[in-house]
Amino acid sequence: MISKEQIGINLKYVESAINAACERSGRKRSDVTLIAVSKMNPPEAITAARECGINVFGENKVQELCDKIDILGSEPEWHLIGHLQTNKVKYIIGKVKMIHSVDSLKLADAIDSASAKAGVVTDILLEINIAGEESKFGLKPEQLYNTICEISRMNNVRICGLMTVAPYTDNPEENRIHFRKMKELSVDIASKNIDNVNMNVLSMGMTGDYEVAIEEGATHIRVGTGIFGARDYSK
Numbered sequence: 001m002i003s004k005e006q007i008g009i010n011l012k013y014v015e016s017a018i019n020a021a022c023e024r025s026g027r028k029r030s031d032v033t034l035i036a037v038s039k040m041n042p043p044e045a046i047t048a049a050r051e052c053g054i055n056v057f058g059e060n061k062v063q064e065l066c067d068k069i070d071i072l073g074s075e076p077e078w079h080l081i082g083h084l085q086t087n088k089v090k091y092i093i094g095k096v097k098m099i100h101s102v103d104s105l106k107l108a109d110a111i112d113s114a115s116a117k118a119g120v121v122t123d124i125l126l127e128i129n130i131a132g133e134e135s136k137f138g139l140k141p142e143q144l145y146n147t148i149c150e151i152s153r154m155n156n157v158r159i160c161g162l163m164t165v166a167p168y169t170d171n172p173e174e175n176r177i178h179f180r181k182m183k184e185l186s187v188d189i190a191s192k193n194i195d196n197v198n199m200n201v202l203s204m205g206m207t208g209d210y211e212v213a214i215e216e217g218a219t220h221i222r223v224g225t226g227i228f229g230a231r232d233y234s235k
């Protein structure tokens with residue numbers, strides 16, 4: 001496992017890069033939330049990151065998330081950032097701060113029902129497949145408005161913004177156009193003043209491209225490798 005010392009060093013680097021991107025784009029550091037993506041890292045690594053001052057974590061699988069909540073409790077803020085199946089919704093309601101990956105009316109409906117049952121309102125983001133990649137989840141931009149109108153009628157979900165996973169690239173500048181389109185979509189939806197809908201959150205940018213994402217308006221960046229090191233997919 002990565003050492004706490006190394007996590008601390010990595011975090012210092014990420015922090016300075018976030019600060020520089022904020023400065024370049026005239027934004028405040030406090031307007032950007034760093035989500036430490038802890039998937040495939042053990043609970044001990046999360047504890048080490050917390051000791052380095054991080055308290056917001058992102059996980060992409062329901063089972064792994066629930067296991068970690070069982071071990072570490074609900075004091076850290078948990079975000080579900082990965083694809084969610086309707087039949088697994090019930091396991092995470094009331095346990096997560098936000099679900100970033102809502103990509104269908106059916107899923108929103110399941111979250112609404114489970115939230116009503118639990119007596120909570122769940123904050124969600126709508127995931128957009130901004131580059132139209134075959135392999136990616138997410139709504140097409142042209143589906144967004146109608147989907148939002150439908151979801152806005154649900155009493156136990158609250159739409160708080162948009163999320164995207166940009167294409168994998170070695171050159172983060174290539175994703176600037178996608179991040180810019182996300183911001184435009186967000187501004188466009190916000191201008192429609194739909195009841196029960198706000199566009200406060202724009203979740204975009206990962207280890208390879210979070211600086212560009214911040215420059216283009218990200219409010220939440222999801223950084224895994226840059227904090228915890230490369231994940232071991234051989235296990």
Ligand SMILES: *Cc1c(COP(=O)(O)O)cnc(C)c1O
Binds near residue numbers: 039081082206
């Ligand atoms: C894994 C993951 C990340 C973090 O990726 P890194 O490149 O390691 O920073 C961010 N968002 C989602 C949805 C992920 O699944």
